[in-house]
Amino acid sequence: MPLVLNEEQRLLRDTAREFLAGNAPVAAMRKLRDERDALGYDALLWRKMAELGWASIILPEAYGGLDFGFLGLGVVMEECGRTLAASPLFASAAVGASALLLGGNSEQKAALLPQIAAGELTLALALEETHHHRPTHISTTAVPEGEGFVLNGGKTFVLDGHSADKLIVVARSSEDDRNAQGLTLLLVDRQTPGLSCQRTVMADSRNAANLRFDNVRVGADCLVGEAGQGWAILEPVLDRGRVALAAEMMGCALEAFERTVAYLKQREQFGVPIGSFQALQHRAAQMQADIELCRSVLLQALSAVDETPEQLPMLASLAKAKLNELVKRVTNEAVQMHGGIGVTDEMDIGFFLKRARVTMQVFGDTGFHKDRYATLCGY
Amino acid sequence: MxxxxxxxxxxxxxxxxxxxxxxxxxxxxxxxxxxxxxxxxxxxxxxxxxxxxxxxxxxxxxxxxxxxxxxxxxxxxxxxxxxxxxxxxxxxxxGIGLWMLGPALLEYGNEAQKQRHIRAIINGESRWAQGYSEPGAGSDLASLQCRAQDMGDHFLVNGSKIWTTAADKCDWIFCLVRTNTEVKKQEGISFLLIDMDDPGISTTPIALISGESEFCQTFFDNVKVPKENLVGELNKGWSVAKALLVHERKLMAEMGSDSPRKVVAPNEAARKYLEFDNGRITDAQLRSDLVDYNMQMHAIALTHFRTFEEKASGVRSAAPLAMKYLGTEAEKTKSELLLAIMGSRGLGWEGEGFTTEELDTLRLWAMSKAMTIAGGSSEIQLNVIAKSVLELPQQAEK
Missing domain, CATH: 1.10.540 (Butyryl-Coa Dehydrogenase, subunit A; domain 1)
Structure with missing residues (x-):
């Protein structure tokens, strides 16, 4: 794995940067927030993204995909992180598409993947049940009934939960409610009777929802993978999601950092630019050093998805933990170094701070991934 | 491939x-x-x-x-x-001839200097010391005062150099010397090769907190140096010095990650000195410190790999400038972590009651403190990143 982007990937990055600057600048995200947009993202923007092939970026050509692999997805996610572009890219094109790719049967793939590739169908993963990421602590039940299942329980922090067409629901079909055995993945239409949805307004003004399942009945064709064997699909799907999100976090951190460094050069106090003060220079230089480490980790983790999946668990946890720490530090420093205007709503820098906090919780906080990495190291 | x-x-x-x-x-x-x-x-x-x-x-x-x-x-x-x-x-x-002088000489030396010194380094015939720092010129290296006067057919060198590693065992020393006092400090420095056997050179070892004395102070008292030993142009030694520092910093950055030295690795030490319950270290703080260290080293190793690949494919990045800072700070963290893991067994200074490994761990812990000072301190490395990568405005220098 070369850890250097190739020509094609560099070109994709430049295209993405240009497209997002024109079509989804931070101002667009501010507008969605101010207008309390019902969908939570700009449907026209998503259509254009799909036309560029982003909805299908990891999908094989057989399903109408662009087949750029996870490095390609990472490049686009990173650029979206720079402008805080809201779209179903993460929930649907990264996580949802991965779940079907890894767990779907041939009928499901043939029917759904081309629609996902075209951006016509969006997915969301209904996983969390508590306020921390605990992917094996599942109490929602999927009880077999006739040919299908009956779902009961509640989900929280479901990204795009109120806007996605279909949900991939993680439910328990046997064993106790705190382990990886007995999990079942079910593909549920969001309009199914008994399923209720409450949109939640989060710090980042992006989409999340609480879901309630009251005797929701689904057919046998909704089963993704085998009943009770959901963990074998869910774990790699989560790792792919973590790595994709780490790429978005890199973009978020880089943009906040670059805006801050520019401000240090421009803002004058005591008759000199504040960037000439060593107290600020050293903190900025340390962040640059951390960015360099995170860049290598991110590239290695993205490559691992397609090339060395056996190394993915460790690299995904490394990437998520490192990027969690980076984005936290950089966004905090960005606000501090901007001084008073850093805490005003007028300045965009606060949006990076708030988006960072949400991404840090999605699919595992720093502690979760350090614990997992330590366990994988054997201590 | x-x-x-x-x-x-x-x-x-x-x-x-x-x-x-x-x-x-x-x-x-x-x-x-x-x-x-x-x-x-x-x-x-x-x-x-x-x-x-x-x-x-x-x-x-x-x-x-x-x-x-x-x-x-x-x-x-x-x-x-x-x-x-x-x-x-x-x-x-x-040897620093192999690691530092050789690469700089291949870039800046003339043919006669290469013929004379490069093969001798490879053959192990000459051992080199580095004459950079002075008692009054540490982080502010360019303010060095060791003087080389042009005497027509030779230079006359007077002054002293400090932190000259193993100078008492070396055959040659490469030195930064002042050859012009009238100009901006960086523009009056030259790079000289000096034979340690020349009359007028003396060396005193410096005892360190590790109990060892690998560093010396070297004194030059009217030392005659032939003109042919000037590397690069007169008063242009600062460029040679900086090129050599790049090699030194790269070396120091990689010291921790690839030396087969006989030291305990933190993971092995944890298994030997810590309690486990169900496969987990019971001490939550140490487990957390250990995973932080392992993750940091994993990231550093990947970054070494990335910088190599970038160089090979002609991509420029800021990573190489951060590696000395990151690598030596991580070494210091490792030493502190080992001491914490080993408890009182990590505190043995000498003699009975401790294994050689345990005693070495403590000595290396003391030595690790020097690594973030030598070759440009961590603070200097951060200055370099602030200036050359981030292009932040510089404060007026006195």
């Missing part, structure tokens, strides 16, 4: 056939061969191993063959390094 795989096979076979088993063990300081007129081989096997590597051209695999190098590409050189690491082969020759 296929050629590289074939080359790897070739290297593997050659090392298998030529590296004596005794030279595939972790090395302790007394077992290192540093060359030089006063140097001697720590063992017969060390001599055989050195001579075979020298004859194969692999002491300096990427240096030109006409000076005794291997004439290999960066990728091939790395294969040799990797294959040596794989069988834990010892480094056959140590």
């Amino acid at each position: 296929q050629d590289l795989d074939e080359f790897r096979q070739e290297v593997r076979q050659w090392l298998e056939a030529n590296c004596p088993p005794s030279q595939r063990q972790p090395i302790t300081p007394p077992e290192q061969y540093w060359g030089g007129r006063r140097g001697s081989f720590p063992s017969e096997d060390a001599r055989i191993w050195f001579e075979r590597m020298r004859d194969r051209g692999w002491i300096a695999p990427d240096w030109p063959t006409r000076y005794g190098g291997g004439g290999l590409s960066d990728r091939e050189s790395r294969v040799i390094k990797q294959e040596m690491q794989r069988i834990r082969a010892r480094t056959p020759l140590y």
Whole structure:
């Protein structure tokens, strides 16, 4: 794995940067927030993204995909992180598409993947049940009934939960409610009777929802993978999601950092630019050093998805933990170094701070991934 | 890539056939061969191993063959390094001639200087010391005062240099000297090669907190240095100095990640000295510190790999400038972590009651404090990043 982007990937990055600057600048995200947009993202923007092939970026050509692999997805996610572009890219094109790719049967793939590739169908993963990421602590039940299942329980922090067409629901079909055995993945239409949805307004003004399942009945064709064997699909799907999100976090951190460094050069106090003060220079230089480490980790983790999946668990946890720490530090420093205007709503820098906090919780906080990495190291 | 795989096979076979088993063990300081007129081989096997590597051209695999190098590409050189690491082969020759002066001389030296010194370095015939810092010029290196007066056919050198590693055992010293006091400080510095046997040179070892004295202070009292020993142009030594510092910082950055020194790794130490319950370290703080360290080292190793790949494919990035800072800080963290893991067994200074490894760990802990100071302190490294990567405005210097 070369850890250097190739020509094609560099070109994709430049295209993405240009497209997002024109079509989804931070101002667009501010507008969605101010207008309390019902969908939570700009449907026209998503259509254009799909036309560029982003909805299908990891999908094989057989399903109408662009087949750029996870490095390609990472490049686009990173650029979206720079402008805080809201779209179903993460929930649907990264996580949802991965779940079907890894767990779907041939009928499901043939029917759904081309629609996902075209951006016509969006997915969301209904996983969390508590306020921390605990992917094996599942109490929602999927009880077999006739040919299908009956779902009961509640989900929280479901990204795009109120806007996605279909949900991939993680439910328990046997064993106790705190382990990886007995999990079942079910593909549920969001309009199914008994399923209720409450949109939640989060710090980042992006989409999340609480879901309630009251005797929701689904057919046998909704089963993704085998009943009770959901963990074998869910774990790699989560790792792919973590790595994709780490790429978005890199973009978020880089943009906040670059805006801050520019401000240090421009803002004058005591008759000199504040960037000439060593107290600020050293903190900025340390962040640059951390960015360099995170860049290598991110590239290695993205490559691992397609090339060395056996190394993915460790690299995904490394990437998520490192990027969690980076984005936290950089966004905090960005606000501090901007001084008073850093805490005003007028300045965009606060949006990076708030988006960072949400991404840090999605699919595992720093502690979760350090614990997992330590366990994988054997201590 | 296929050629590289074939080359790897070739290297593997050659090392298998030529590296004596005794030279595939972790090395302790007394077992290192540093060359030089006063140097001697720590063992017969060390001599055989050195001579075979020298004859194969692999002491300096990427240096030109006409000076005794291997004439290999960066990728091939790395294969040799990797294959040596794989069988834990010892480094056959140590020395800052090999690591620092040689590369700078190949870039800035004239033909006569290369002919005279490069092969001697590879052959282990000359051991070099570094004459950079002075008692009054540490982080502010360019303010150095050691003076070289132009006497027509030679320079007359007066002053002193500090932190001259093992200068009492060295044959030569490369020095930054002041040759012009009328100009901006960086523009009046020259780079001189000085024979340690020249009259007027004396050396005093400095006792360190580690209990060792590998650093010295070296004094120059009316030392006559031939004009031919000037590297690069007069008053242009600062460029040579900076190029050499790049090699020094790269070396220091990688010290922790690839030396087969006989030290305990934190993970092994944890298994030996900590309590486990159900496969987990019970001490939550130490477990957390250990995972932080392991993650940081994992990220650093990947970044070394990335910088190599970037260089090979002509991509510029800021990463190399951060590596000395990151690598030496991580070494310091490792030493602190080892002490914490070992508890009172990590505090033994000498004598009975402790294993050699335990005693070494403490000495290395003390030495690790020097690593974030030598070769440009961590603070200087951050200044460099702020200036050359972030292009932040500089404060007026006095």
